[in-house]
Structures are given as C-alpha cells and as structure tokens.
Amino acid sequence: MDDLELNNIQKHWDTLISSAIAWAPKIFTAIVSALLIYLIGSWMIRMIKKLVEKAFIKRNMEPSLQHFLLNIINWGLNILLFIVVVTQLGVQTSAFVAMIGAAGLAVGLALQGSLTNFAGGILILLLKPFKIGDFISTNSGVSGTVQAIDIFHTKLITPQNQLIIIPNGVVSNNSITNFTQLGTRRTSLDIGIAYDADLRKTKEILMEVIQKNQLALTEPAPQVVVTTLGDSAINLSIRVSTSTENFWKMNEELIIDCKEALDQAGIGIPFPQRDVHIYNK
Numbered sequence: 001m002d003d004l005e006l007n008n009i010q011k012h013w014d015t016l017i018s019s020a021i022a023w024a025p026k027i028f029t030a031i032v033s034a035l036l037i038y039l040i041g042s043w044m045i046r047m048i049k050k051l052v053e054k055a056f057i058k059r060n061m062e063p064s065l066q067h068f069l070l071n072i073i074n075w076g077l078n079i080l081l082f083i084v085v086v087t088q089l090g091v092q093t094s095a096f097v098a099m100i101g102a103a104g105l106a107v108g109l110a111l112q113g114s115l116t117n118f119a120g121g122i123l124i125l126l127l128k129p130f131k132i133g134d135f136i137s138t139n140s141g142v143s144g145t146v147q148a149i150d151i152f153h154t155k156l157i158t159p160q161n162q163l164i165i166i167p168n169g170v171v172s173n174n175s176i177t178n179f180t181q182l183g184t185r186r187t188s189l190d191i192g193i194a195y196d197a198d199l200r201k202t203k204e205i206l207m208e209v210i211q212k213n214q215l216a217l218t219e220p221a222p223q224v225v226v227t228t229l230g231d232s233a234i235n236l237s238i239r240v241s242t243s244t245e246n247f248w249k250m251n252e253e254l255i256i257d258c259k260e261a262l263d264q265a266g267i268g269i270p271f272p273q274r275d276v277h278i279y280n281k
Contacts, residue, residue, distance in 0.1 A: 041081040120168030134180040192233030215250035
C-alpha cells in the first residue's frame with residue numbers, strides 16, 4: 001500500500017509540474033501584458049487629464065467644477081483600467097461590474113438629498129445663472145453677494161455681513177433674481193404726495209432732481225409716473241437707472257434730494273390719516 005500511495009503522489013506531482021511548465025509561458029505572457037497595459041494606461045490617463053484641464057482653463061470654467069470633473073474623470077478612467085488589467089489576467093469581471101452597480105445603487109439611495117444638491121451644483125456651474133460677486137435674491141427671500149459656489153452649496157454674504165449657505169438643490173429648482181448680470185439697476189422709488197398738490201408741477205420738480213443726480217443714467221430714460229390714488233396720498237414712482245455698483249448710493253441721494261425739493265416747494269408728503277366727523281343731535 002505504501003508503494004502504491006507513493007506512486008500516486010509521484011504521478012500527481014509529475015502532472016502538476018507538467019501543467020505548470022505548460023502554463024508558465026501563458027501566465028508569464030499575461031502578467032507582462034497586464035503590466036504593459038497598466039503602464040500605458042496610466043500614461044494615457046495622465047495625458048487625458050492634462051488635455052481636459054487645458055480645455056477647462058481655455059473655456060474659463062469655474063475652478064470648483066474643474067476640480068470635481070477632473071476627479072470624476074480620473075476615477076472613471078482608473079476603474080476602466082483596473083477592469084482591463086484584471087481581464088488580461090484571466091479574472092472574470094462580471095462580479096466586479098455587479099459589485100460596482102450594487103454599490104452605486106446603495107450610495108444613490110443613501111445620499112438622495114445630497115445627490116439633488118450635487119446635480120443642482122453641476123447645473124449652476126455649467127449654466128452660470130450667476131457667478132461669484134453677483135448680488136442675487138431667491139424666491140425664499142434670501143439676498144446677498146455670491147461668495148462661493150461649491151458642488152453642494154452656494155454661499156452668500158448679506159449686506160449686514162452675514163454668511164448664508166443655501167443647498168444647491170433649492171437654488172437650482174427655484175427662481176433667482178440676478179441684480180448684477182446686466183450691469184445696471186433701475187430704482188422703483190415710491191413717494192406719496194398730498195391730494196391738493198399740483199401733479200404736473202410735482203413731476204417737474206422730481207424730474208429736475210433726477211437730472212441733477214450725477215449717478216443717474218440718461219438711457220434708458222428716467223421716469224416719474226403717477227401709479228395709484230391711495231387712501232391718504234397720491235403715489236408716484238421714480239424710475240431711474242444707474243450702474244450696479246452705484247445703485248444704493250443713488251437711491252439714497254434721490255430720497256434725500258426729493259424730500260428736500262418737495263419741502264421747498266411746499267408739497268406735503270402725508271402720512272396715513274383718518275377723518276372723523278362728529279354730528280351733534
């Protein structure tokens with residue numbers, strides 16, 4: 001029995017050696033091929049990243065979007081290279097693909113809200129409804145100067161020097177008013193005057209105030225328009241355009257100068273009041 005077992009072991013060992021010798025060239029070729037594919041693939045990935053980065057810079061793309069897209073491209077190309085290398089070594093990649101798909105589905109379900117903000121950030125950075133330095137207002141009533149546009153959030157600085165961080169999903173899915181993009185802003189300053197005032201004379205006085213203001217633009221032409229007959233006053237709207245950076249300064253100057261001009265002309269600016277009639281029986 002001992003001789004028989006030794007013979008069987010010798011036969012299995014000889015078979016293993018023969019198989020190893022037969023497969024050695026194939027294994028060596030596969031390893032060398034995988035190594036060459038990895039080296040060439042790594043070089044190609046670096047070249048692709050450099051070309052894409054130059055294209056982003058040439059198109060003046062936002063730095064945050066550049067960094068994010070380059071990371072996505074780098075990860076995608078490296079995963080593809082990994083699959084090609086292990087395939088060259090004879091490993092079945094169907095399991096890897098299934099695992100990647102399952103992991104992507106799990107991450108997507110777990111980060112559903114964050115992915116909404118992520119998609120919103122991509123849309124903002126690509127479509128550029130506003131940029132850093134613009135003064136914007138959202139329909140939720142939040143206003144401020146854009147300080148930074150990140151992938152998930154947009155940061156605003158309010159006129160009171162407060163930092164507001166808004167999720168990009170909220171920003172991209174709602175209306176936005178951009179006060180800076182067109183380069184000019186137009187006032188809509190409402191002033192109420194007494195009912196006994198001469199409207200034509202009042203409009204002339206207010207127009208003279210506008211024409212004396214050095215910050216007011218002549219095009220588009222300024223307007224003084226009677227808007228409503230209110231409960232206590234006749235309301236006029238002063239509409240004047242100026243450059244975006246001079247808007248608040250001109251708005252304040254117009255309020256002060258219009259008040260002084262109306263006072264000098266004896267035209268009253270009434271406050272809400274109620275007439276009470278007393279009847280004696």
